[in-house]
Amino acid sequence: MEVKARAPGKIILSGEHAVVHGSTAVAASIDLFTYVTLSFATAGNDDSVKLQLKDMALEFSWPIRRIREALSSLAAPSSTPTSCSIESVKSISALVEEQNIPEAKIALASGVSAFLWLYTSIQGFKPATVIVTSDLPLGSGLGSSAAFCVALSAALLAFSDSVTVDTKLQGWSIFGESDLELLNKWAYEGEKIIHGKPSGIDNTVSTYGNMIKFRSGNLTRIKPSMPLKMLITNTKVGRNTKALVAGVSERTLRHPNAMSFVFNAVDSISNELANIIQSPASDDVSITQKEEKLEELMEMNQGLLQCMGVSHASIETVLRTTLKYKLASKLTGAGGGGCVLTLLPSLLSRTVVDKVIAELESCGFQCLTAGIGGNGVEICFGGSS
Numbered sequence: 001m002e003v004k005a006r007a008p009g010k011i012i013l014s015g016e017h018a019v020v021h022g023s024t025a026v027a028a029s030i031d032l033f034t035y036v037t038l039s040f041a042t043a044g045n046d047d048s049v050k051l052q053l054k055d056m057a058l059e060f061s062w063p064i065r066r067i068r069e070a071l072s073s074l075a076a077p078s079s080t081p082t083s084c085s086i087e088s089v090k091s092i093s094a095l096v097e098e099q100n101i102p103e104a105k106i107a108l109a110s111g112v113s114a115f116l117w118l119y120t121s122i123q124g125f126k127p128a129t130v131i132v133t134s135d136l137p138l139g140s141g142l143g144s145s146a147a148f149c150v151a152l153s154a155a156l157l158a159f160s161d162s163v164t165v166d167t168k169l170q171g172w173s174i175f176g177e178s179d180l181e182l183l184n185k186w187a188y189e190g191e192k193i194i195h196g197k198p199s200g201i202d203n204t205v206s207t208y209g210n211m212i213k214f215r216s217g218n219l220t221r222i223k224p225s226m227p228l229k230m231l232i233t234n235t236k237v238g239r240n241t242k243a244l245v246a247g248v249s250e251r252t253l254r255h256p257n258a259m260s261f262v263f264n265a266v267d268s269i270s271n272e273l274a275n276i277i278q279s280p281a282s283d284d285v286s287i288t289q290k291e292e293k294l295e296e297l298m299e300m301n302q303g304l305l306q307c308m309g310v311s312h313a314s315i316e317t318v319l320r321t322t323l324k325y326k327l328a329s330k331l332t333g334a335g336g337g338g339c340v341l342t343l344l345p346s347l348l349s350r351t352v353v354d355k356v357i358a359e360l361e362s363c364g365f366q367c368l369t370a371g372i373g374g375n376g377v378e379i380c381f382g383g384s385s
């Protein structure tokens with residue numbers, strides 16, 4: 001019995017951080033995925049849960065009796081998404097520590113904890129092997145944590161009584177609307193273990209795909225009426241979303257008034273940006289004019305992110321470099337390093353794009369051009385895809 005799930009990463013076009021404090025944000029899925037394969041032992045003599053992080057060349061294994069002993073108070077499996085209690089967080093941390101993750105890869109510990117919570121909550125104490133691979137750079141602002149939690153929830157739910165899926169379906173298939181809602185809620189519980197206080201935008205866009213507007217847990221689907229091309233530059237400066245989100249919250253506690261104006265401004269920027277993307281181009285408002293407005297809004301959003309304290313010298317270098325070519329950029333995701341978006345206007349020549357990429361890469365950055373707005377989470381039975 002085997003199922004493979006894939007969930008996309010994302011870019012945030014406007015509103016990161018402010019969305020944690022109730023502002024509107026706009027995000028889109030990208031065609032870079034995290035894949036999770038779940039298989040249950042058939043022979044019956046393997047009595048452990050194994051997690052293989054293939055890209056990292058790491059493998060973890062827990063005997064079922066050890067998991068059962070550590071999480072004895074858990075009423076597993078559960079059909080409704082539940083938060084990991086402080087007591088369970090401690091037990092799970094002990095299970096993760098026993099695996100002796102190398103110091104250089106210790107950031108993975110929170111992902112492994114999220115895995116143990118989602119696995120035991122949805123599947124209970126059942127032996128299995130879970131294999132994870134990803135196209136996404138981890139901890140870089142492209143939603144790797146959310147894609148991991150969404151793909152994991154999808155694979156685990158596919159073999160649970162909580163959802164109705166046809167295991168005989170061939171190729172990649174999608175979940176029904178109510179199953180997606182359940183899956184998204186489970187993924188959010190995983191994100192909480194990794195992020196501390198996530199808004200839920202990352203797991204939501206990874207679940208539903210396409211482009212969304214998100215505010216206080218509610219999503220509105222956006223139908224773009226114009227092509228949108230973004231260059232994604234990975235500064236390769238590592239950072240972690242949990243610490244950056246906590247930093248903004250601390251600044252908000254110190255300066256509540258000033259920060260509430262910043263968050264309100266971001267809310268207006270996101271709404272305006274969503275309107276521009278959706279409104280049809282007409283003779284008097286050409287695609288170019290719309291792109292110019294988007295560029296201005298991206299610059300304004302970046303200024304406010306600087307105000308929140310989440311920019312970084314490497315991000316500023318990308319901004320300066322792209323500005324030389326009259327291109328507008330903003331950080332995407334949690335900032336503090338990670339990835340930067342640059343709008344590539346539709347009339348921009350390939351020569352200019354190549355020059356910008358060459359200059360950014362000469363600074364040691366890595367440039368990606370990903371497709372924007374594709375499908376959300378999908379599953380495939382039988383391991384054929």
Ligand SMILES: Nc1ncnc2c1ncn2[C@@H]1O[C@H](COP(=O)(O)OP(=O)(O)OP(=O)(O)O)[C@@H](O)[C@H]1O
Nearest residue numbers: 107108111139140141142143144145240241333334
């Ligand atoms: N494929 C994966 N395997 C295991 N753990 C993962 C994987 N992808 C993400 N994680 C977990 O998520 C952490 C990175 O999450 P973090 O939220 O800091 O960055 P991000 O999600 O890539 O960026 P952002 O939240 O800004 O979009 C990793 O350190 C790890 O714990």
Ligand SMILES: C[C@@](O)(CCO)CC(=O)[O-]
Nearest residue numbers: 016017198199200333334
């Ligand atoms: C920084 C943040 O706004 C986006 C991270 O991609 C955090 C969140 O919304 O959970």
Ligand SMILES: [Mg+2]
Nearest residue numbers: 143145146241
């Ligand atoms: Mg994340």
